[in-house]
Amino acid sequence: MMAAGLLQSERKLPPTLAKVLVYDLLFGKGLHGGGHGKALVLKHQARLRAELARLKVRKKVNCNEDLLELTGETAPALQIPRYVRVNTLKTCMDDVVDFFKRQGYSYLGRAASMEELSSLSGKCFIQDSHLPDLLVFPPRTDFHENQLYTVGHIILQDKASCLPAFLLNPPLGSHVIDACAAPGNKTSHLAAILKNKGQIFAFDLDAKRLTTMSTMLMRAGATCYQLAHQDFLAADPGDPKYSNVKYILLDPSCSGSGMVSRLPGETRTPNSDRLQDLAGFQRKALAHALRFPALQHLVYSTCSLHQEENEDVVWAVLQQHSLVFRLVKVLPSWPHRGLPIFPGAECCLRASPAETLTNGFFVAVLEKQPAGNDRTSSLPV
Numbered sequence: 125m126m127a128a129g130l131l132q133s134e135r136k137l138p139p140t141l142a143k144v145l146v147y148d149l150l151f152g153k154g155l156h157g158g159g160h161g162k163a164l165v166l167k168h169q170a171r172l173r174a175e176l177a178r179l180k181v182r183k184k185v186n187c188n189e190d191l192l193e194l195t196g197e198t199a200p201a202l203q204i205p206r207y208v209r210v211n212t213l214k215t216c217m218d219d220v221v222d223f224f225k226r227q228g229y230s231y232l233g234r235a236a237s238m239e240e241l242s243s244l245s246g247k248c249f250i251q252d253s254h255l256p257d258l259l260v261f262p263p264r265t266d267f268h269e270n271q272l273y274t275v276g277h278i279i280l281q282d283k284a285s286c287l288p289a290f291l292l293n294p295p296l297g298s299h300v301i302d303a304c305a306a307p308g309n310k311t312s313h314l315a316a317i318l319k320n321k322g323q324i325f326a327f328d329l330d331a332k333r334l335t336t337m338s339t340m341l342m343r344a345g346a347t348c349y350q351l352a353h354q355d356f357l358a359a360d361p362g363d364p365k366y367s368n369v370k371y372i373l374l375d376p377s378c379s380g381s382g383m384v385s386r387l388p389g390e391t392r393t394p395n396s397d398r399l400q401d402l403a404g405f406q407r408k409a410l411a412h413a414l415r416f417p418a419l420q421h422l423v424y425s426t427c428s429l430h431q432e433e434n435e436d437v438v439w440a441v442l443q444q445h446s447l448v449f450r451l452v453k454v455l456p457s458w459p460h461r462g463l464p465i466f467p468g469a470e471c472c473l474r475a476s477p478a479e480t481l482t483n484g485f486f487v488a489v490l491e492k493q494p495a496g497n498d499r500t501s502s503l504p505v
């Protein structure tokens with residue numbers, strides 16, 4: 125920024141704002157929309173980009189992330205493997221594996237343990253040890269420009285975020301609610317599990333995110349869904365159109381404190397008022413979901429590390445419905461479990477960069493108690 129002479133030329137631009145804008149321009153999603161500060165920075169974009177290129181030549185690095193490593197710290201996001209979900213609506217595992225082999229990658233087969241994922245490097249890839257449709261590449265492998273990504277044959281989705289749809293596992297033909305659905309990664313995963321046979325009612329409050337979701341679902345080849353720009357809390361469980369909904373995926377707004385950052389030292393810690401507001405909404409949404417009359421299986425998930433948004437929410441709601449719903453112990457081989465704050469909390473899954481090589485995440489699976497007869501669960505336990 126100094127080398128490009130930005131602050132010297134634009135004396136009215138506050139240095140802190142300049143830093144944020146220059147970061148967005150060079151390393152983030154770019155500068156879009158109006159704003160005086162943005163216009164001032166954009167005037168200098170050619171010089172800023174040229175200085176960044178010169179810096180990389182001087183430091184002998186190829187990509188922007190390598191500049192961060194020179195500071196002695198590696199951002200957590202740069203240590204997590206690149207997970208690639210094969211979109212079985214458009215292709216199959218064998219074809220995707222062959223494609224990457226033709227691109228010069230060596231395929232190591234199916235991982236026997238999580239340790240094998242942590243030692244990946246160079247041009248190698250492996251099939252995930254838990255999720256059959258997931259391939260794993262070394263950290264920092266970037267496929268955003270890859271042809272398979274641009275045509276929707278692969279979805280770039282963190283492993284932890286693939287757990288909710290995988291664990292809900294609705295059979296073909298099911299009616300499913302995705303209560304807080306945008307931008308739709310889990311909806312597209314549900315559609316793949318359903319092979320587009322069934323019906324997903326997907327709700328979201330945010331019109332912009334729903335627009336992104338439509339584009340994404342179209343690219344993924346998903347067809348078995350109805351989008352509703354609607355508050356899930358206002359959806360009437362007695363409406364006949366939901367009378368066959370046996371499966372609900374609830375992935376509500378949360379603090380996002382589990383999302384690892386791309387910058388060393390950056391954290392997303394909400395203040396306690398915000399945390400209480402979020403937990404209040406999450407409890408309401410979970411209690412509302414349990415009111416759908418045909419419901420049999422529900423997955424609750426967040427990308428938060430906070431007990432208040434995770435175990436506390438599940439426990440508070442479950443206590444009011446304990447005669448009807450119970451927690452299911454899923455993926456016994458998963459190493460990181462719910463915090464032991466109530467009996468059975470170990471049924472829940474937690475995820476973190478250190479223990480599961482993923483973003484921080486929480487998943488609880490609830491099912492309706494069998495009424496007298498022995499029902500075999502269809503969940504992947």
Ligand SMILES: C[S@@+](CC[C@H](N)C(=O)[O-])C[C@H]1O[C@@H](n2cnc3c(N)ncnc32)[C@H](O)[C@@H]1O
Nearest residue numbers: 304305307308309310328329330355356375377
């Ligand atoms: C964590 S994000 C969902 C991510 C999504 N499940 C996915 O996998 O791509 C939470 C979403 O909930 C939406 N939301 C918040 N309150 C809502 C409500 N009352 N009804 C429906 N959607 C809501 C937000 O707009 C946001 O898009």
